[in-house]
Amino acid sequence: MIQSKEKNDRDITFGKPLFRSPFYDFFAAQETEGNWYNWNGYKSPTIVSDEELEYFSIRSTCSVFDITPLNKYRIVGSQAVEFLNKLTVRDVAKQNVATVKYTLWCDQDGFVIDDGTLFRISDNDFRLCSQEKHLPWLIDTSHGFDVEIIDESKHVCGISLQGPTSASILRLLGVNGIDNLKPFHLFQTKISNIPIMISRTGFTGDLGYEIFLKNNVANKFIERVWNAGTNHGITAIGYNALNMARIEAGFIVANIDFISSDHAIRANRCRRPDDLGLGWIVDLNKGFFNGKRAIINSKLEDSEVFKIYALEIDGKEPAEGSIIYYNKKDEVGTVTSAIWSPMTKKSIALAQLKLGSSKSKIDNLWVEIYSLKELQYHKLMKKVSIVKPPFVNLSRRSACPPAKC
Amino acid sequence: MKSYDVIVIGAGHNGLIVASKLASSGRKVLLIEAGETYGGMARSEVLFEGFQAPELASNAFGISKDVVQDLGLSKYEILFNEDGLKTVGLNTENENVIFGSSFGKSIEGIGKEEFKRWKELREKFFNQSHLFQRLASQIPVGSNHKTFGSKVNLFLTAAKLRLQGREQFQELLRMITMCIADLVEEELETPSLKGLISFDSTLGIKLGPRSPTSYLGLLYKLSQIKASYQEKSLSIHGGVTSFINALFKSAEENGVDFVFKGKVSSIIISDSVATGVKLENGMEYSAKTIVSSISPVNTFLDLVGAQNLETDLTRRIRALRYSGNTSKLNIILEEIPKLNNSQNLDENYRYVYAPSLASVESNFNSLKYNELPSDPNFEIYFNKISSESSLNGAVMASICIQNTPYSLKGDWKNSKEVLMKKVISTIQKLAPDFSKGILFKSLLLPHETEKKYCVAGGHWHHSELQIDSLYSLRPTFDVSDYSTPIDGLFICGAGTHPGGNLFGLSGLNAAKKILRESIK
Numbered sequence: 001m002i003q004s005k006e007k008n009d010r011d012i013t014f015g016k017p018l019f020r021s022p023f024y025d026f027f028a029a030q031e032t033e034g035n036w037y038n039w040n041g042y043k044s045p046t047i048v049s050d051e052e053l054e055y056f057s058i059r060s061t062c063s064v065f066d067i068t069p070l071n072k073y074r075i076v077g078s079q080a081v082e083f084l085n086k087l088t089v090r091d092v093a094k095q096n097v098a099t100v101k102y103t104l105w106c107d108q109d110g111f112v113i114d115d116g117t118l119f120r121i122s123d124n125d126f127r128l129c130s131q132e133k134h135l136p137w138l139i140d141t142s143h144g145f146d147v148e149i150i151d152e153s154k155h156v157c158g159i160s161l162q163g164p165t166s167a168s169i170l171r172l173l174g175v176n177g178i179d180n181l182k183p184f185h186l187f188q189t190k191i192s193n194i195p196i197m198i199s200r201t202g203f204t205g206d207l208g209y210e211i212f213l214k215n216n217v218a219n220k221f222i223e224r225v226w227n228a229g230t231n232h233g234i235t236a237i238g239y240n241a242l243n244m245a246r247i248e249a250g251f252i253v254a255n256i257d258f259i260s261s262d263h264a265i266r267a268n269r270c271r272r273p274d275d276l277g278l279g280w281i282v283d284l285n286k287g288f289f290n291g292k293r294a295i296i297n298s299k300l301e302d303s304e305v306f307k308i309y310a311l312e313i314d315g316k317e318p319a320e321g322s323i324i325y326y327n328k329k330d331e332v333g334t335v336t337s338a339i340w341s342p343m344t345k346k347s348i349a350l351a352q353l354k355l356g357s358s359k360s361k362i363d364n365l366w367v368e369i370y371s372l373k374e375l376q377y378h379k380l381m382k383k384v385s386i387v388k389p390p391f392v393n394l395s396r397r398s399a400c401p402p403a404k405c
Numbered sequence: 406m407k408s409y410d411v412i413v414i415g416a417g418h419n420g421l422i423v424a425s426k427l428a429s430s431g432r433k434v435l436l437i438e439a440g441e442t443y444g445g446m447a448r449s450e451v452l453f454e455g456f457q458a459p460e461l462a463s464n465a466f467g468i469s470k471d472v473v474q475d476l477g478l479s480k481y482e483i484l485f486n487e488d489g490l491k492t493v494g495l496n497t498e499n500e501n502v503i504f505g506s507s508f509g510k511s512i513e514g515i516g517k518e519e520f521k522r523w524k525e526l527r528e529k530f531f532n533q534s535h536l537f538q539r540l541a542s543q544i545p546v547g548s549n550h551k552t553f554g555s556k557v558n559l560f561l562t563a564a565k566l567r568l569q570g571r572e573q574f575q576e577l578l579r580m581i582t583m584c585i586a587d588l589v590e591e592e593l594e595t596p597s598l599k600g601l602i603s604f605d606s607t608l609g610i611k612l613g614p615r616s617p618t619s620y621l622g623l624l625y626k627l628s629q630i631k632a633s634y635q636e637k638s639l640s641i642h643g644g645v646t647s648f649i650n651a652l653f654k655s656a657e658e659n660g661v662d663f664v665f666k667g668k669v670s671s672i673i674i675s676d677s678v679a680t681g682v683k684l685e686n687g688m689e690y691s692a693k694t695i696v697s698s699i700s701p702v703n704t705f706l707d708l709v710g711a712q713n714l715e716t717d718l719t720r721r722i723r724a725l726r727y728s729g730n731t732s733k734l735n736i737i738l739e740e741i742p743k744l745n746n747s748q749n750l751d752e753n754y755r756y757v758y759a760p761s762l763a764s765v766e767s768n769f770n771s772l773k774y775n776e777l778p779s780d781p782n783f784e785i786y787f788n789k790i791s792s793e794s795s796l797n798g799a800v801m802a803s804i805c806i807q808n809t810p811y812s813l814k815g816d817w818k819n820s821k822e823v824l825m826k827k828v829i830s831t832i833q834k835l836a837p838d839f840s841k842g843i844l845f846k847s848l849l850l851p852h853e854t855e856k857k858y859c860v861a862g863g864h865w866h867h868s869e870l871q872i873d874s875l876y877s878l879r880p881t882f883d884v885s886d887y888s889t890p891i892d893g894l895f896i897c898g899a900g901t902h903p904g905g906n907l908f909g910l911s912g913l914n915a916a917k918k919i920l921r922e923s924i925k
Contacts, residue, residue: 137716144710
C-alpha cells in the first residue's frame, strides 16, 4: 500500500500520461532524485541516484540502463535484404547472420533521416533499432517488396549492461558463449529459462552488452541480473551518465547533434552522411538506395556545409551550447554536445562547424564559454583543437575474450 | 535483342504523337502496345456483330492545333464538326435548353435577360481560360526545368492576365478557386442551364459543383476548346477514329515500328539508367530513350518498380488520386428514337441529362460514399451506323455516365444492371420508344476499364485533373518536366501536364523535351 501511494505522489509532477517500461518498477525502487524525463513517450530516469557514481559504474564496474524506449522494428520476409538495401546506405547483403551493424538512412536529397543499429537475426529476419519513430517511412519504403514490418517497440524490452564487469556478470548468470562473442555479434540464449537475444553492442565505447527480451519476463530477468551483479558493482543508471560516456565515445544522437531531415523545418539544417563524419558507412558500389544519387551529386559540388567535428577545448569548463569562432571573431558553428570528460581529464565537445574546404581555419578556432559562477557569468575565450573521435579508446571494448574481473 | 533509339510504351494518342515526332527527327522508334491495335482508350473495339467503334471516347472537345500543325495532320482526313457541336440539356419537367456551339455562343430555350447575363459570364469564363491555354503547350517550370525561355513564358502569361485590367485580374483571383455552383448561382436562373454547366465542369473529375475549385474544371475545358484546331471539336461520326488513324499513318510514314499484343512487364534498369524493356512474352528490346505514355502509376510502380525509386517519389505516386469515376454505356438501337414532343433525337447533337445543379451535386454525394447515384447524370451521342451488314441504318448511343464509383460499396454483380436500368429508364421518360429498339448494350465500369485498357484506376485522365495536380504539380512536382529520376526514361501520358481528353499536348511537349535533352 505504501509503495503504491509513493508512486501516485511521484506521478503528480508529470502532466503527461507516460508509458512505463517493464523495468520501471526496478528503476523507481532505486531512484532517489525524482529526476525523470520523457524519452520517446516513456518515463525514463535522467539520474537514478548520483550522476558521477553512475558514470563511473560504466567505466569501472557495470551499469544497467533501460533501452526499452528505443524504437524496435522487426523486418521479416523473403526480400528483407533487398528492402533494407533500398532503405539504408550500407550493403546489407554483406552483413553476416548474427551480427549487428551501425547504419543510417536518407531521404531523396541524401539528407540523413536517422541512424540506428541493424541486427541480422537470421537470413530473412532483421531488427532495426532507432532513436526516432519511422514506421510510416519503413512501410512506404517496403512497397513493392515481399517484406513485413512489425513495430515491436511495445512488445520487446531491452537492457544495456555496460562496463568492465558486465561480461563477468553474464558468466555468473550462466551465459555460455559470452567469451566467444565478438563486438557487433549476437546470439540467442536463455537465462534461467528466459529466452533472450544478446549482442555485444552499446552506446558507451566500453565493454558492454545489449539484451532484448519479451516484456512479460522482464521483472524476473532484471532480478536475476541484479542479484548476480551485487559483487561486481552493478549500478542502475540514468540518461546523464550514459550521455557522458557516449560523448567520450564520439557517438552522435539524432536531433541533438544533427537534425533529422524528417524534423527539420529549415532546409539548411539537413545533413548528409559525409557531414556527420559517417561517409565511410555509405556504400556507393551497391545498387540503388534512397538518397544515392543526391549523395553522389553532392560530392561533385564544392559547397560550404556544416560538418560535425570532435573538439578538445582548453581549460576545464564544459562548453555546452557555445559558439565557435574563427580568429575570435567570425562565427563558424555551435557546440551540440559537451562535457568535462573524466576519462581524458579534458573539456571535450561535438560541434557543427562550417570551415570550408581549405584547412586554413583549423588552427585558429576559439570557443566562447559563458561560465556561471555564483550568479556571475565569466566569459571565457578558449582555444579549440579538432581531434579524431573517439575521445576515449578502450582496448577492453574489443578484447575477446573479455577480461575476467 | 533488337535495339532502337527510342522505345515508346503504349499506342494511345500521346504515344503515337511522341513516336511520330521523334521518328520524324530521324530516330529509330519502336512503339509497343499491349492491345491488339493502336488508339489506347480511343481505340475502336468490335462491339456487336462485327460493328467497330471507339468503346470509350465518343467525342473530344478538341485536339490541339499545335499537334495538328506540328505533325502535319491536315493532310490526312480528320473529321471535324464543321458547324460546332450543339448540346441539348434534357429535362423531364421543363423545356429543354439548347446550348449553341463553342460552349453556348447562342442558347435556345431561355429568356432574353437570362441570355444577356449568360453572355457576360461566358465571356468572363473564356477570358480567364487564357491562363491554361497559354501554359498548355509549355514544359512546366519546376524543380528540374528552369530554362530562361520557360520562365519568360510564365511571366508573360501572368503579365497578359494582368494587362486585361485591374478589375478583370481581381475577378480572376476571386473566381479561380471557387466552386462552379456559386458562380452560376450568382448570375443565372434557369435550372437546366445551371445543371448543364455544372455537369460540364465536373465530368471526369471527382468533384461536385459545390466542391471548391470545381470552376477550374470548366476553365480547363474552355482552354481546350480555344487551343483546339480551329476551335472545332471532332465529329461525332467517326471523328475520334479519323484522328487516331491520322496519327497512326503519320507515325507509320515517319518509319515507326510497331509491336502489338506486347504487354511490357518491366523497364530494364541498371544503376538508375533505363536501357530497355522486357515484355510479358519474354521478348526484350533495348534503347537509350524509353518513353512511357501509360499512366504514371503503372509506369513507376509496375514497370520501373519501387526498388528503383526513392521512397519520396513512390509515396507521392501512390498518393495520386487515380480511381476512375465515369463509366461508359454503349447501346445499339434499331433506329434513332423520338423525343416526347415527337421531335427526332438529332444525331448531330450532344444530349446531357443534368436537370439541375442539385442533381449533379447529389450524384457527386453518392460517389463520395461509393454508392450508385439515385438519378444518374449522363451525356449521349447518337452515331448512325452505315455498313454493309444487317446493322446498316442502326444507331449507336454512346452514353457517358458521370459519378460511377470505382469501388462500389457492396459488389457490382447486381448493381451493374441497376445502373444500366436507371439510365435507360431516364431516357425512356424523355423518349418513350427508346428501349423497344435496343439490339445490344454494354456497360464498361471504371474497374473494367482499368483491366481492359491497362490503366491504373481506369481513370480517363490517368490521375485527377484538379488544382493540386496541374502544371508543375502534374503528376508530381519532381517529374513534371516529362523526365524521371531514371536516366533515359520519360513520361508523356495523360498523367503529365496538360493531359486531358484527346488534347495531345502531353505527347508533343514530351517529344520536344526529349529532342532538347538529346541535343545537349
